[in-house]
Amino acid sequence: MTETLFHAYAPLILWTSLGLFIFKFLPQWFPRILGRGLYWFGVPLELLALARQGQLEEFGGGASLPLLAPIITLGALIVGLVMASLILWGWKLLLSHKLKPYWAKLLPPNLVDSSFGGSFVLSAVLGNTGFVGLAIAPALIHSDALNWAVLYSITHNVIGTYGFGVVIASYFNHSQSENRWWIQVRDVLSVPPLWAFLFGYLTRSVQLPSMIESGLQGSVNIVIACAFLLTGIRLAQLQGWKSLKLAFVPAFLRVFITPLLVGIATTLFFGLSGSPRLAMVLMSGVPTAFAGLILAEEYNLDRDLIASSIIISTLLLLLILPLWILIFGS
Template identity: 25%
Template sequence: VYTFALCFVLILIVYIIAFVQKYSRAETCGMILASSFMNNGNYGTPVALLLFGTAGFDFAIILMVIQQLVMCTVGVYYAAKGGEEGDGIKFAIRSVRRMPTVYGAIAGTLFQICHIPIGDALTKAVDLVADATIPTVMIILGMQLAKISLRSIQKSKVTLSILIKLCISPCVSYIFTLFLPLDEMMKQIIIIMAAMPTAANTTMYAVQFNTDPDFVSSATLISTLLSLVTLPLIFTIVL
């Protein structure tokens, strides 16, 4: 509930900004991709392990899995909705239905509940695909960034996106923690995870559906670089 609530609050903020700035549908959806989804995977979970040990790492993994489900549904929806080839809401919903991650999560949950073993061969095949995920994302992000020059970066949009992602997001998360029945460590992890930079997966979605990919990839890179400054400040405040 928290993960979806945080996502939709950030999306609402983007819609307000888009209305004031008179963004197009593609620009609005690109801003949503860059501002509403955080890198809780290869960035957030190691940070949680460093700060809180294995107990914090386990909780961060749960947040990461749920965040991936949000990205594979809400994120894909807005990426498809803002794409040049999209025909609106129907196309976006069809794109979400075609995402295999959700079906894999449902199947995995059922196998876990029913204690069904999947065998070493299938496990190895899944591990091989999983191990290739992050390198593939990084390659696509690098290919996209290689086409961008400093002059072409949309500075005002990137600034707004980074402000939402690195500043407003942890503040909204802090407000949620005031009402959540969690212990102190979990509340700290939730706030820190919300302060993570833009998820690299959003670049893949933006490229796939051609939803302002130059802006999304620029926001991903710059927010990641600036997080080296903002995250230590968050640590100081939260811990």
Template identity: 35%
Template sequence: MTVDNLLTIYVPLLGWTLVGWVCGRLLPPTVPALLGKFLFWVGVPISIFAFLRHAQLTAALWLAPVVAWAAILLGAGLAWWLGQRSQHYARFCDRPFSHQTQGSFLLASMLGNTGYIGYPVALALVGPQYFAWTLFYDLLGSTLGSYGLGVAIAAHFGSKTTDATQPSSKKHWRPWQAVATIIKNPALWSFGLGLAYRDAPMPPLLENSLRGVAWFVVALSLVLMGMRLSQLSSFKHVKPALLSVGIKMLLVPLLLGMVLWALGLSGLVYRTIVLQMAMPPAFATLVLAEAYELDQELTVTALVVGCLGLVLLLPFWLWLCSGNP
């Protein structure tokens, strides 16, 4: 690990995020929503298609979603085990341990932001050649986990109120809704098109323009992250947030990273997967917390702590992976 490695990711990561934070404070609140829709439907699909044209594809790529699901289930298992010891949890966190709190705690411990943050980090610290590993991890792991298992968990814990006499307006989960959400995700469609037309010839001007747009989308993704962070106003309950982020960004990647190292995984592939496992909690956790009336204060705090934690933990992960050539 060198200073150049850190500057390669810190300058764009912090710089574009700061630009987004300032814009989020100055521009109308409708702008982040419009930018998010543009990236979701147009920008991110284009970048996926473009970067896949230069990615190395091997049969071993299926290891990425397998590890992603292992990380999701391990994070959920550790959070559930800790949540069962509600008395110890409440004593440490200085707050009651409700079903809504446990649901948010589970989601923040298992779902990572392997898209809007994971893509730029992987491209800067690993390179476009191994971007397919990031895509397989994100689309077949994190995305399916968020809108499949994540929705089921949010609905389960959101349906248990602390006061049975109070009416609830929350949504109820239906399996077909999760399937429809996944199928309609344009990133998955562009992922398939990118694989199908990966070797198709393309004029140099179009190829270069496509790559330029793809890198511009990466910058816009970081700007959007900054905008969303500028809109977060509740930063309470730091202790439980630290616990969930510790599970998600430190304990899970350490445990699974040792397993992968023991199995012989090494090099830039190892770095790619470890970095994806170490990403902060996904913004999808806030979407689910709002939709199913979970503990939104804990979710918001975990998002902020996770983004700050990424800046502090990146040197550690680079150092760890540098010893695995």
């Protein structure tokens, strides 16, 4: 397991460290352009390539598809959204009363900012099911249950990141007076990654020239490296402990509370056990998604909070992963 995690995290450590190092040599506009470039071009290319790979056949080994996995994925997304929203609502309720100065200092100073709220929810809801989840799943889950993990990842990325995620980011990007339901629908329908994934899935049977096909598949590693680089650049802009401590709450929701509830629910209500149950727990508890930072760049949310949550949740996973294997692996 240690070796698997090392291979999964090696690119993260390498490219994030490079971003930390080169930050001071870059113009101020570079991170914003990089983030928007990933949103409009990089991630669509990645999803187009992944959709054409036929991951279900590669990981699932032709096994029957567990249709319960997408349902559990949607449930996990809703649970994360509800918990994060309730915490934000509770904090704002406390601030609306006259708290003593000591207690007021314990709450985030920028809590009332919509950019903070949007990044808080994105950090708690969206997980890195692709790079981290599918990287560690083969070493921890029986091969017969890998199709559970793959279906979770596909559902989470398509419906979660570029469905739920775009709605959340768009909602917090606009003032309350400007928010209309059709604005969020418009933003979701205009998301480039969704159209790219759909196009790639529908053209799987179309044979492309080998040069184009290899270029598409090679773009995946480039996009991942750029996402890590962006994370490192944003981490270099953090203001020490003040920025990191705000990320503990969404990171804890992401890698501990949500997967714990998923594990309990799949046991009590769906009767899952063994590798299928562990697959659902692992995928629901992966670290905060790098896509959250890309959405923050596009919709002008709090980049510091999401970048901090990525790091904190990644470190927390190393501590919590053995616990999930012990409790839900049998």
